[in-house]
Amino acid sequence: MREPTNGSRKIVRQRRIWITALAVTSAAALLIWLAGHETAMGAIQRALAQITSGALNLFGHRTVVIGSTVTSAQFGITVVTACTGLFTTGLFLIAVLAYPVGWRSKLIGAAVGVGGIFAINVIRLVSLYYIGVHLPGFLDSAHQLIWQSLLIVLAVALWLLWAGRWAHVAREA
Numbered sequence: 001m002r003e004p005t006n007g008s009r010k011i012v013r014q015r016r017i018w019i020t021a022l023a024v025t026s027a028a029a030l031l032i033w034l035a036g037h038e039t040a041m042g043a044i045q046r047a048l049a050q051i052t053s054g055a056l057n058l059f060g061h062r063t064v065v066i067g068s069t070v071t072s073a074q075f076g077i078t079v080v081t082a083c084t085g086l087f088t089t090g091l092f093l094i095a096v097l098a099y100p101v102g103w104r105s106k107l108i109g110a111a112v113g114v115g116g117i118f119a120i121n122v123i124r125l126v127s128l129y130y131i132g133v134h135l136p137g138f139l140d141s142a143h144q145l146i147w148q149s150l151l152i153v154l155a156v157a158l159w160l161l162w163a164g165r166w167a168h169v170a171r172e173a
Helices: 006-036 038-058 086-098 103-134 136-165
Strands: 064-066 069-071 076-078
Touching: 006 038, 006 086, 038 064, 038 069, 038 103, 076 103, 086 103, 086 136, 103 136
Parallel strands: none
Antiparallel strands: 064 069, 069 076
């Protein structure tokens, strides 16, 4: 088998750069489209509200979902676009796609990020419901300051976990 020349390595490298740029651009375009597409975003919000309500009901709360609002006799929260975790997930995916590793590693990163950020976001919504019921004066601070910052920190931690643990998988040629 012949050793690749510098010219062929350069072509392979350039092709990888263009494919990665296309993947990153596609992910960003999908994120922008979802944010501006009311039907798709509404479906995501309603689904997240249903999951949050289901989790709360497992803990003995009698919540119902009306649209994208989880409500009970004690309190209600509405899942809006900013509460979906979609932007954090999108940035995570863009960072994974831009990282110079093979596609197998990128797929692992996507699974780790989407699953992890989704789980963290459901925990966030459930905790905000509890805070709203038991410490309503603390709700705005918990929502705006603590959880938004924590979600970003945890997403970065997930990315570092992926980059340190799975990003070493050999690149495909």
